[in-house]
Amino acid sequence: MNWFGVLVGLATLCIIGLGFGWVIRGERYLGYLWWPYTMGLGILCVLGSLFISNSWGSVLLGAFGASLIWGSTELKEQAVRGDLGWYPFLEKKKLPPFADVIKKWKAPSL
């Protein structure tokens, strides 16, 4: 009998739920062009989890990193949802550094 995985599953559900929140709010106030930064941060979290010896620490950081990477691929679609009026729309966003370069890249959407 081992509650570890079941509890990890529940914690992951909460982390994914958190993802809904930051994708919606992040896109509204900052815009989808932040996606390479959130993706980079997610990759760093997953790499960092390799070096945490504590089981819970490693598992939670890994799941959080994965959810950051997934959220990065959702930002572009969320921007379209904002344009369509499905979510409150804010015209003035706080753009990331190198926004004009990132704009030329194809934003991921899975």
Next chain:
Amino acid sequence: MDINWLGLASALATFFGVWIGHVSVRKIEREVARIWIPATLALLFGIGLELASFRTSNLILSTICGIIGVTLLWDALELAVRQPKRIKHGHAPANPNNPRHVQILATHPEATTVDVLNRDPRGTPYTSAELNSIKEHGV
């Protein structure tokens, strides 16, 4: 320093669980008329994986089963409730070859066969005339 593979296991299970769930919920809900069948299967497999996660003493296996199990339980909810709601609101395209969607198209004026989300962000809100045109003609 020892490498702890638990975090990578949980990251991969989370990312692929969400990705595969995201894609297959849309596809299955679009094609299947009796949606309670795949929804029940996802529910049963989800419960089964949680039981497997409970019974194994291997932490990596327990983590993977626990996370994939929970995403399957979420997929059951998506299949039965959330995705059909998107179809009704026109937020996801209805399939005119699926009798269940034909019913939705007949009873929900917001529903459409157009994939409204399939466009690039433009940074300005659409007017209601533009939204109507997208819904009718896709552009």
